[in-house]
Amino acid sequence: xxxxxxLLLCSLLLTGxxxxxxxxxxxxxxxxxxxxxxxxxxxxxxxxxxxxxxxxNIDLDYSNSKFQANGKISNxxxxxxxxDGFKGSTQCSASALKGAxxxxxxxxxxxxxxxxxxxxxx
Numbered sequence: 001x002x003x004x005x006x007l008l009l010c011s012l013l014l015t016g017x018x019x020x021x022x023x024x025x026x027x028x029x030x031x032x033x034x035x036x037x038x039x040x041x042x043x044x045x046x047x048x049x050x051x052x053x054x055x056x057n058i059d060l061d062y063s064n065s066k067f068q069a070n071g072k073i074s075n076x077x078x079x080x081x082x083x084d085g086f087k088g089s090t091q092c093s094a095s096a097l098k099g100a101x102x103x104x105x106x107x108x109x110x111x112x113x114x115x116x117x118x119x120x121x122x
Contacts (some may be wrong), residue, residue, distance in 0.1 A: 006095040021037055021038075021039055022037060022039055022084075023035065023036060023037060023039065023040040023041075023044050023048075024103075025044075025048050025051075027051065027052070027055055027056060029108070030058055030107065030108050030109045031105070031106070031107045031108065031109070032052065032058065032104075032105065032106045033103070033104075033105050034048060034052075034086045034103040034104055034105075035058075035101045035102075035103040035121045036073060036078070036097075036101060036102050036103045037097070037101050038072065038074075038094075038097045038098055039072055040072065040073045040104055041067075041072055041073070042067045042071050042073070043071060045060075045065070045073070048060065049061075049062065055086070056082070056106075057082075057083050058080065058081070058082050058083065058106065059079075059080070059081040059083065060077070060078070060079075060080055061078070061079040061080075061081075061118045062077070062078055062079075064077035065077050066094075067079070073097070074094040074097070075091070075092070075093055075094055075097075076090070076091060076092040076097060076102050077089075077090075077091045078090050078091070078102070078103075078104070078118070080104050080106075081116055082106050082116065084116065086106060086116040088104070088116070088118040088119075089118065090102060090104075090118050100120050100121075101120070101121045101122075102116060102119065102120055102121060103118075103121045104116070104118040104119075105117045105118075105121075
C-alpha cells in the first residue's frame with residue numbers, strides 16, 4: 001500500500017514538472033497561439049498585443065491583469081477579440097497560475113477542430 005501511495009505522489013510531482021514555464025507565442029498565416037505562464041512579463045504582453053494587432057488585427061486586452069514588482073504577471077484578466085466573430089475572455093488567479101497555464105488559440109485553417117479557444121492551456 002505504501003508503494004502505491006509513493007508511486008502516486010511521484011507521478012503527481014513529475015506531472016507538475018511538465019508545466020510550461022516560459023511564455024509561448026506563435027503567429028503565422030494559419031494559427032495564433034498564446035500561452036501565459038507565471039513567468040510572463042508585462043513587457044512581453046505589451047509586445048504580443050502590438051504584434052497581434054499589427055499582423056492579425058486581433059485585440060488583446062490585458063489591462064485588468066496584475067503584475068508583481070519584478071514585472072511578472074500574477075492575476076490574469078484577458079479579453080481577446082479576433083475581429084472576425086471570435087472573441088472571449090478569461091481570468092486566472094495567481095495561485096491557479098502556479099499550477100496551470102492560460103491563453104488562447106485562433107486557428108484559421110478550414111476544417112480545424114478548434115477554431116477558437118480561450119482559457120486554460122495544455
